[in-house]
Amino acid sequence: MSIPAAVRKRRDELVELIEQARTQYYSHDKPTISDADYDKYFAELVDIEAKHPELVSADSPTQSVGGEATEEFGEFEHPTKMWSLDNVFDDSELDAWFARVGNHNFLCELKIDGLAINAVYRNGELETIATRGSGSVGENVTASLEYLTCIPRKLKAVKGTKFPELLEVRGEVYFSLAEFDQINLEVTATGRTAFANPRNAAAGTLRQRIDNRLEAVAEAKKRAEGKSADSKQAASLAKHVDELERAKSALSRLGLIVHGIGAHEGLEIPAQSHAYELLKSWGLPTSDRVKVVKSVKEVKEYIKHHGEHRHDIEHDIDGVVIKIDSLNEQQELGYTARAPRWAIAFKYPPTVVRTRLLDIGVQVGRTGRITPRAAVEPVLVAGSTVSFATLHNGYEVKRKGVLLGDMIFLRKAGDVIPEILGPVVELRDGSEREFKMPTKCPECGSKLATEKEDDKDLRCLNTRSCPAQLRGRLEHLGSRSVLDIEGLGEKAARALLEEKVISDEGDLFALTAEDLQRSDFFVKGANRELAENAKLLLNQLELAKTKPLWRFICALSMRHIGPPTAQALTREFNSLDEIAKAPAEQLARVEGIGQTIADSISQWFAEPWHLDIIKKWKDSGVVLQQAQVESGPMPLAGLTIVVTGTLNDFTRDGAAEEITSRGGKASGSVSKNTDFVVVGPGAGSKEAKAIELGRPILDEAGFKILLADGPDAAKAHLGLN
Ligand SMILES: [Zn+2]
Known part of the structure; x- marks a missing residue:
């Protein structure tokens, strides 16, 4: 049976692609195709050769390891x-x-x-x-x-x-x-192509001619110390010394x-x-x-x-x-x-792929922070299609050295937002353009500024009424780790604000069925009957009013305050009013809150429109105080408990709440002072640490015993004491 010409042609193409990639890998350490593509080509070639063994020749890439030694070494x-x-x-x-x-x-x-x-x-x-x-x-x-x-x-x-x-x-x-x-940051900062993966970085580092660099420094030194030496020779020496030091430092790492x-x-x-x-x-x-x-x-x-x-x-x-x-x-x-x-x-599926950077837009966060967001040619990486990647701030775009239109290496690790590693400089054709950070907020037109002079983040300072910030705060408030209000997602937040049902988050808990009836998003049919999502939202808002104080502290979108800090605050203070009145020095003494965060909390409470929000919430029946748990039994008083992995009947925050409401401390890290570590499926390093330190480990059933009957019962469950 003869081999179809198309198969022969493809075989030759693949051999060439693989050989090219190998030369790039081993001689220049800068691949211009991704590992995934390389593996794909290689697998395709192996497949063709398996079907047509007569195509296998001694010089096929499948018959050699790849990476000839280069002459330099x-x-x-x-x-x-x-x-x-x-x-x-x-x-x-x-x-x-x-x-x-x-x-x-x-x-x-x-x-x-x-x-x-x-x-x-x-x-x-x-x-x-x-x-x-x-x-x-x-x-x-x-x-x-x-x-x-x-x-x-x-x-x-x-x-x-x-x-x-x-x-x-x-x-x-x-x-x-x-x-x-x-x-990689050191590399892209000098305008060079980023290393696509740690292997290339290791190869590039190990394959430097350190002996040549030593020699270059010695020669530059001789010239700089010579009779006719001038500032040029001194600069050349400094450059060679710098390169040598960098090479040494990389090797040592x-x-x-x-x-x-x-x-x-x-x-x-x-x-x-x-x-x-x-x-x-x-x-x-x-x-x-x-x-x-x-x-x-x-x-x-x-x-x-x-x-x-x-x-x-x-x-x-x-x-x-x-x-x-x-x-x-x-x-x-x-x-x-x-x-x-x-x-x-x-x-495993590759985490780094090559794709094209199409454009960079900016997003306005709930605290006004401006984040450039890269739109890339959609590409499949680690099991999902990626179209966007984060760039943190304008400074980061410069550091990564990327231009609009560049081919880039993109990495997606786990659930985190994909990030750009850097450009493939060799593939530029001159049509690439530099990205400029905008000077005005794309949502409200306010002039963008940094908060302090040495800040890297640009912000929209129109905190009160920038639509993007309002929307962001509402969405955050409804999220699972904050007030967990079902029915208050991105779309609902947008509808409430754009259709002027509320003017800001202060109006939220006073919402009525009549208010929602005004919004197309919350009604159905020709008679504008209240839709299910409206009923859900009203119901959820009512339930939220009595949720723990720390959740409301998070709901205020103060900078730097997440669930752990909010919970720490509620261990020291019993109401939002107490926190508002506390001097910054007192706040700074709370666990996990330093002077910076304390000052930022004080500043937040000094803003009149912030106080209006709190007043409106109170008027709508929001509690904003600790529940009176003090009178109840405190079986976990003095105990530090770490929860890790996924539990069936508790969210992470829910578990922490159960612990703190019984007087215990919910901590995020395992130490020798940890009394119990509660471990669910998917627990990682914390479980290992607990084993290493010999701390008692409870499963979910054991955790329930701990909550219901206290530490002695939990230990008995483990067969201890
Ligand atoms: Zn704005």
Whole structure:
């Protein structure tokens, strides 16, 4: 059967695209296609080759690891080959792998988004560091060794073990997410292309010729100290020193996690997990998230768990690596041309994609803050289509160095709003335009200003009647974590204000059926009968009037005041009037409130129209006082309780309310002073911390016992005391 011409053509296209991308990755460290596209092309090529094996040639990208060593660096021939891994992208592909390899003990570990290196130790002393390169030959980056604090120069001697004469340790150098963001800001601030991911940043950092930089500084110094030296030479020296310092600093911020062993003459190692233990005992950094499991089911649980928690980890991961633990069994399965048969990488959906920045608009928040919002060409990332990304403020647009029309890298991590990492400078064609922050509020036309001179945020100062701010405050007031008023969402807020049913939030609790009848949004039919949403809203408003004081404090939209601070205030004060009268010094002593917030609260109460809102609320029957719980029993007095994860019968705020109304303290972080940690599904680091510190952990049932019968009953439930 002959191969259709279209298939041949596509195959050639894919080979070219992949080769191009690989050159970009490994030689310039600035990819112009995203990881997702690369993986897609690669998978498509593998698919074509599987259907038409006669198309597979020795030079196909599927037959080599990719990333030839570049000329700039000395070459290093790895004593034993560094393999690449085959990828799978879903359960069915993973199942196919399991079917091929059969039953084993599997070692699961996180696939860190970093750069693979080979560290060669001779008799326990580090001799060479090289990148993977082609797998057989890598780049010798030993010159940077002095500044790489993450790699031990000498292994730690352990009684009873002897260092092999030759030992190859394989690992991943990487930047934590915090360092990655920092490095990217340093890069975009100088007008260069952002690193699309931590791996590129790590590669770019490790593959700097630090020896050349040292030389450049030495030469510049000689010139600057020479007889004919002038200010130009001094400036040149300063520039070279600055570059060197930056390179050194970046190198020192790299981390390392080891994930393999190459040559190890004279060592008897039965399993991969055993190798990790040995390397750890010698002082090499291993991951404490490695797990050996006995079944396919457990492997899948590991994949699922870390897929859900990938954004809680301090570094980026792009998947999970599964290895057969026994080294004998590994050898039996052996290798294909490019990858071991005994290991597979399960890739998670990518979090970084490339798309085009179409426009930047601005939004006005409920406190008047102006936020640029980027409109991007819609793109699928991490399971959802993204059309907008945040840019925080005008200063941020400058820092990220993006122009309208730029191709950009965009990252979406978990539920947070997608963010722009930076532009792909190489892809500009000159048609891109600079974004200018507006000088007037797009909603009310007021002149925009910063509040203080060194503020980065521009604001619309027309707090009282800017429609955007009014709408924002109403919506906030109705939200779940504030007064939780169903029926008061964005659309309702807009209708109430635009149809002049209310003039501001002060009128809200005096709303009547007749008022709502005036609005098209709240009526139905030709007779303008009150619609369901109107009845719901009126009902909810009535219920809200007696809600706890802290919720009303939040509802006032004072700056810096969220549920925890509002709750802290209600532990010290019994009514809104008391808070209004309290001097700033007294407010500043409340937990979580410093001088700045205290001053801002005092200023808020000094504004007459703010006091009008409170007066109108009171006139409408809103309580604005603590419920008289003091007379009731306080079974949780003196106890600090942390709630984490999702509970069935309580919202997070609801749980906190139950605790505080019984005299307890609801805290957000686990410490040795925490009395109980209530854990629901989805709990993350707080549960781990509780275990680490040995604090009592309650499930939801235990929490209910604690609320009903107090701490002793809860402890008995746990089998303590
Ligand atoms: Zn405005």
